[in-house]
Amino acid sequence: MKLYGSSNNKSFNTLKLRFALAEIGAAYDFVPVDLGKGESRTSEFLRINPHGKVPVLVDGDFALPESGAILWYLGEKYPDAQLLPRADGTAATLQARAQILRFSDVAATAFYPAYSEWWNATNSDDPAKRNPAVADAALGKLTRALGVLEKTLATGDHLVGPFSLADIANASIIFSLKRRLPSDPLAAHERVRAWYQRVTARSAWQTVAAE
Numbered sequence: 001m002k003l004y005g006s007s008n009n010k011s012f013n014t015l016k017l018r019f020a021l022a023e024i025g026a027a028y029d030f031v032p033v034d035l036g037k038g039e040s041r042t043s044e045f046l047r048i049n050p051h052g053k054v055p056v057l058v059d060g061d062f063a064l065p066e067s068g069a070i071l072w073y074l075g076e077k078y079p080d081a082q083l084l085p086r087a088d089g090t091a092a093t094l095q096a097r098a099q100i101l102r103f104s105d106v107a108a109t110a111f112y113p114a115y116s117e118w119w120n121a122t123n124s125d126d127p128a129k130r131n132p133a134v135a136d137a138a139l140g141k142l143t144r145a146l147g148v149l150e151k152t153l154a155t156g157d158h159l160v161g162p163f164s165l166a167d168i169a170n171a172s173i174i175f176s177l178k179r180r181l182p183s184d185p186l187a188a189h190e191r192v193r194a195w196y197q198r199v200t201a202r203s204a205w206q207t208v209a210a211e
Helices: 012-024 043-048 067-077 091-123 132-155 165-180 190-200 203-209
Strands: 002-006 029-033 056-059 062-065
Touching: 002 012, 012 067, 012 091, 012 165, 012 203, 056 067, 062 067, 067 091, 067 165, 091 132, 091 165, 132 190, 165 190, 190 203
Parallel strands: 002 029
Antiparallel strands: 002 056, 056 062
16 A cells, blocks of 8 residues: 655644554555645646545555545454444444544544634735634634534543544644644643543554654
8 A cells, every 4th residue: 555645744634544554553655745846736646636635545556535535444444453343234333433434524624624724814924814813713613623522522531432533533633733723722621631642642643643
């Protein structure tokens, strides 16, 4: 397998896949793509992903873009890693798998867009695009999403049953929030803070975060 990902190893969508692959213990080649240099727009890369974005997983003759799809594919491909319950037709498993997908979507559709809004509103190279009101609204969205995790974690140590893809996705984006936001976003969320510490204490995370 090859993983084409951002040359910035701390980029959320690349980081969560590297975390998953480290948990799985799968062998793969990492191919860094420098977006700033336009490497995702070359004819060679566009043959792999016509959308011109990273990450992309190439597994033999199969090329799969979109980080959420790749994360799910890895969970399905490597069931022994137990990042996703094996589909067995029972209602309990069906519901657990749906909840894992739900919380993976929370990372991608709640945390990540709000983080991007905040970043653009506070750090744009164009001063005219910097907007304190937009930045504050984005922080409100992040706080609301953290509140969902806080409530969920009242019933367990992880977001859905044992450690899963859901924890990988959300811990990876929260890592970005903690690196970038001016204050700790977890300060007022005790359960999320404890959960994040548990997840990032895992050896797989320690390995990828150090790279």
